[in-house]
Amino acid sequence: MPTPRFPLQEAPEPRSSRQLMEDALHTMHGGSPPFQWVENNGESHIGCYAPLSYTPTMTAHFFQLAKLVYLPSTVKPRNRELAILALFSELRAPYAVYCHRGVAEKVGLTGEQYEEGLKGTVPRGLSREEEMAYRLGKVLTTMTGPLGEEVWQEARGCLGREEVVGIVHLIAGYRWVAMLEQVNGEDERWEH
Template sequence: MITVRIKPISPDQLSAEQQQLDEQIRRMLGGLRTPFTTIDENGALVGPFPVMLHFPELARPLLDWSTAVTTVSVLPVRVREVAILTTGARYGAGYELYSHSRIARAAGLSGTVVAALVAGQRPAELTPEEAVAHDVAARLYTGGPMPGALYRAAVRSFGESGTAELVFLIAQYAGISLVLNAYDVPAPPDAE
């Protein structure tokens, strides 16, 4: 039985501060063309968003970080999704794996590759750049400094700016995974 620690808040129950944040989240999601469920049958945001709405003062910086990392993106979407799924698999964050599996498939990663990433594996079918993104994410979540050879491979693949984006993206999704896990946020009913 799934126990939801923080329930979604229907739009008519939001405080003024929550309503402002809800509108910001919906604007952000509206520009993303999300192939996954973000709103329940009552019109309330789901996923990490109910937690954010309950703690708007803590959520705003996280959303600003997310916007900064996506607005200046130089990484191809498939590379980003490999890094996000590798990170999500490490933490077993159900909603993150659900949502980003769908984004990854929409971006052209095969179901086999996505399934392997979700299972915490390194698929052989990754492009060289995708493999570097996977390896950076996998190395960073084990702790300790990134080896020089891997750092140089990232800079060769993505440049200094792209490498920075990759590192900040991995850090951001590690944080989101921790929030999802702390509040035991489930994937919605339409998850495979």
């Protein structure tokens, strides 16, 4: 394993950052998260969490937003994980893929569905609404201009305006998560 780019002991407020992250993850996942986020030796965080420990003020707000996006009233949990899965079919973020594999399982997605989604294919066995959540996540991830009218009408019809906007917030947030992981550097442990 390479030397950590963001060792915890050099972070501005290592204890408070770690506690903030731990509390937020516990709230978001209804208990311990189904993934490892601190190195076994405790000397650094993993993935997106490592660089976050270097911006304590921003990190507090990051997790406020994360907790809001995770609420079932913002985006239904299965739709959330399907939209995130679509994003990860387009962006390379192996640690985040590892983390969300367990989260997706908790909301009832099978390993086969997860693998199909990672390959960029709408997973089989989904409702029309869930298929739209996946497809919208993919469109938003690759979008470089205005959302097309046809996609908007279909998404609004399947999901409703509130959930569409919730998925927009979700994809924007997870692009941020992916970028933080990528800045943290290469870590082949999470490749599957």
